[in-house]
Amino acid sequence: MTAPPASWGSEILPIPIALTDLFHIQQRKITMKFETQCLHAGYSPKNGEPRVQPIVQSTTYTYDSAESIGKLFDLQEAGFFYTRLANPTTNAAEEKLAALEGGVAALCTASGQAATFYALMNLVESGDHFISTTNIYGGTYNLFAHTFRKMGVEVTFVNQDDNLDELRKAIRPNTKAVFGETISNPTLRVLDIEKFAALAQAANAPLIIDNTFATPYFCRPFKYGANIVVHSTSKYLDGHAVALGGAIIDGGNFNWEQEKFRQFSQPDITYHGLVYTRTFGKAAYAVKARVQLMRDLGATPAPQNSFLLNLGMETLPLRMKQHYANAQAVAE
Ligand SMILES: Cc1ncc(COP(=O)(O)O)c(C=O)c1O
Known part of the structure; x- marks a missing residue:
């Protein structure tokens, strides 16, 4: 595994584990400016290496022995072993997204729908419940109201303008x-993230924010109390309408070590008793999503x-600045 570049600074985030580099979990706070992160976060070529993270168009990776690949499969060693779980080109995008949002780790998915689905599936099982605002993308509404319901998971839709006392009901x-969109599609309603963070705290549950429309250029939801951010990268992050995609970013700021979320703190039999909180600390949520949901789904x-x-994100600040100017001109 390559070490984070020196320019990322030296302040170590408290991830008390040996395997933090297994899935490129951010161990250092990024000191680059946002615009510079859009160009350079996630990939730091050494002398003579390609300027741009190459496309690693490979399903598999070679190893000298069955023993070494066995250790990778059992999450005992760091490295790429199968592109369904991790790929260098995708990892570069993930590290960049984690840096831009200020999270500890990210997971890219094939679409925004997959990101939202995984973000919740990583938490719920049949018999569980979650809360969502009504002002959400239609595809997300169908996923919540119909597909999750078929799986025995219930959703309550709430009016995002209600006060906290009303929402707590x-x-x-x-x-x-608890789920909401920073700027809703298609109604363009702006969410009071802090109010919903208070609701999530009252429910002792994480706040998941779909930050697709705002992008981290305009809003970084972790600053306002969100715990998990999801994106349809198909929109502004890609910026050219060429690649469908999604992402989940883990804020590393929720306490998973409680009975309610025992799937994080009790042994996972499918990984020989691995305990996510113990092994992956603050990035337990992101790693579990990858190694369980990406493996199985x-x-x-x-x-x-x-x-x-990755290419699209390089110009994110320039494009968002122009979108802002256009919107201002239309409004005036
Ligand atoms: C806010 C929002 N979230 C999620 C999605 C779903 O993303 P995708 O189309 O990449 O699956 C969309 C798509 O329009 C969206 O606008």
Whole structure:
């Protein structure tokens, strides 16, 4: 694994584990400016190496022995072993997204729909409940109101303009998440993220924010109390309408070590008893999403699409500045 570049600064985030580099979990706070992160975060070529993260169009990776690949499969060693779980081109995009949002780790998915689905599936099981605002993308509404319901997971939709006392009435003992969009599609309503963070805290559940429309250029939801950010990267992050994609970014700021979320703090038999909180600390949520959901459900982005996403994100600040100016002109 390559070490984070020196320019990322030296302040170590408290991830008390040996395997932090396994899935490129951010161990250092980024000191580059946002615009510079858009260009350079996630990939730091050494002398003579390609300027741009190449497209690693490979399903598999070679190893000298069955023993070494066995250790990779059991998450005992760091390295790429199968592109469904991790790929260098996609990892570069993930590290960049984690840096831009100020999270500890990210997971890219084949579409925004897959990102939202995984973000919740990583928390809920049949019999659970979550809360969502009504002002959400239609595809997300269908996923919540119909597909999750078929799987035995119930959603309560709330009016995002209600006050906190009213919103709290939606909380149940089995509420596992609260969901909203920073700027809603298609109604363009701006969410009071802090109010919803307070609702999530009252429910003792993480706040998931779909930050697709704002992008981290205009809003970084972790600053306002969100715990997980999702994106349809198909929109402004890609910026050229060429690659469908999604992403989940883990804020590393929720306490998973509690009975309500025991799937993070109790042994996972499918990884020989691995305990996510113990092994991956603050990035337990992101790593579990990758190694369970990507392994079992497989909505992996193509390396080619990750390359296009990386390229698109390079110009994010320039494009968002122009969108802002256009919107201002129309409003005036
Ligand atoms: C806010 C928002 N979230 C999620 C999605 C779903 O993303 P995708 O189309 O990449 O699956 C969309 C798509 O329009 C969206 O606008």
